[in-house]
Amino acid sequence: MKKSYKFTKLVNIGDIVFIFICFGIILFSFFQMINLPRGEYIKIEDGTRKVFVFSLESNVEKKIGGPLGDTIIVIQNNKARIQASPCNKKYCIHQGWVNKINETIVCIPNKISLSIIGKTPSYDSINY
Amino acid sequence: MTLSIIKPTKEDHQVAKLAALATVLSLIEFFLPSPIPGVKPGIANIITLYALIKFNFHVAFWVSIIRVLVTSILVGSFLNPTFFLSLTGALFSLGILFLTKNLYDKYFGLLSLSLVASIFHIIGQFIIVRIWIIPHDGIYNLLPLFLLSAFLFGLVNGIIVYRVLQQKPSKYNVK
Numbered sequence: 001m002k003k004s005y006k007f008t009k010l011v012n013i014g015d016i017v018f019i020f021i022c023f024g025i026i027l028f029s030f031f032q033m034i035n036l037p038r039g040e041y042i043k044i045e046d047g048t049r050k051v052f053v054f055s056l057e058s059n060v061e062k063k064i065g066g067p068l069g070d071t072i073i074v075i076q077n078n079k080a081r082i083q084a085s086p087c088n089k090k091y092c093i094h095q096g097w098v099n100k101i102n103e104t105i106v107c108i109p110n111k112i113s114l115s116i117i118g119k120t121p122s123y124d125s126i127n128y
Numbered sequence: 129m130t131l132s133i134i135k136p137t138k139e140d141h142q143v144a145k146l147a148a149l150a151t152v153l154s155l156i157e158f159f160l161p162s163p164i165p166g167v168k169p170g171i172a173n174i175i176t177l178y179a180l181i182k183f184n185f186h187v188a189f190w191v192s193i194i195r196v197l198v199t200s201i202l203v204g205s206f207l208n209p210t211f212f213l214s215l216t217g218a219l220f221s222l223g224i225l226f227l228t229k230n231l232y233d234k235y236f237g238l239l240s241l242s243l244v245a246s247i248f249h250i251i252g253q254f255i256i257v258r259i260w261i262i263p264h265d266g267i268y269n270l271l272p273l274f275l276l277s278a279f280l281f282g283l284v285n286g287i288i289v290y291r292v293l294q295q296k297p298s299k300y301n302v303k
Contacts (some may be wrong), residue, residue: 005181005233010290012237022243022279029272102265 036100039116042080044073047111056080056099056116066110073114085110142183143190150175150195151202158203167277170246170285172199173221177242177289185226192218209261213253220252221245238293242286243279250278 044052046064054060060075061083069086079097087109095105104115136144154172162168172195180188196218200211224244232241254274257267 007181007233007238007290007293009237010287011239012235014236015239018236018240018243019283022247026272026275026279029275033269033272104266 037118038078038099039101039103040119041117042075042114043117044112044114064112066107066112068110071107071110071112080114080116081105082107082112082114085112139183139187142179143187143194146175146179146187146191147194147198150191151198154195154199155202158199164273164277166274169281170249171288173242173245173249174285174288174292176218176221177238177245177285178292180225180229180241181238181289181293185229188225189222192222212260213256216252216256217249221249224248238290239283239286242289243282246278246282246285247275250274 038056040056042054042056044054044062044064047066052062052064054062054075056075056078058075060073062073062075063070064073065071066086070084071082071086071092072084074081074083079099081097082092082095082105085092085107087107089109092105092107092112098105098114098116101116101118104113106113150172153175157168157171160169173192175195176188176192179191193215196211196214197206200206200208200214205211221244225241228241228244232238254267254271
């Protein structure tokens with residue numbers, strides 16, 4: 001199996017086609033990332049494994065109690081966010097609005113997590 | 129008792145030299161700071177491509193695998209997740225090079241060779257990360273960024289390999 005290449009030219013016709021195809025796929029993947037499918041429901045879990053499910057179309061302001069105090073979750077215009085939280089770093093508030101499937105906001109100090117789910121529940125992880 | 133003496137062939141010497149070069153490049157890359165974790169230029173793959181073009185697939189395969197093993201032992205990440213990531217990346221890019229190696233020179237040139245290797249490198253790593261390390265769909269949001277970096281560095285590496293192949297052997301070259 002002795003095979004050696006010549007490669008006298010840097011760019012062939014096929015290369016240009018291939019580069020454009022690759023670039024197209026990358027642009028498409030960026031586009032797909034922006035347009036992820038929107039979720040239908042929001043699932044909120046607190047530290048005691050209590051689960052609340054709301055539709056994203058509802059306009060709800062929900063207070064959920066955690067070990068530090070009350071976290072206020074707002075659902076509005078098909079989006080959800082954490083409006084107020086008693087935790088120190090406020091990462092959960094800075095994450096802002098979420099509305100795409102599998103997007104999650106987690107507040108670890110107050111043991112509250114919310115995630116967006118679609119019409120049919122999808123797997124969040126599969127392990128063997 | 130009979131002594132069995134392993135006689136290294138000429139190809140073994142070529143593999144050893146190229147693997148040493150690739151290991152050094154890999155180590156240099158390890159110490160380079162990278163703006164985003166995971167985005168690396170992959171300069172050691174220049175040697176793999178060079179081995180594939182100058183010699184054959186067999187040499188390129190062993191250069192790549194030895195490079196991954198030796199670098200991981202030197203850096204101290206042998207059998208770590210990092211090691212399995214780089215091994216998977218190397219195996220995926222070698223696999224796609226094996227499948228497509230007869231197409232080059234006829235239809236495609238060096239740039240496609242380099243691009244296809246780097247893109248399959250990142251795809252293989254992504255599959256491992258998705259199955260094993262971070263089993264969550266959220267990492268797909270990183271895929272466009274990594275594909276873009278693989279695209280850019282693949283192009284750059286292809287151009288470098290072309291320039292290396294154009295070099296005439298210098299008079300200091302020890303045979």
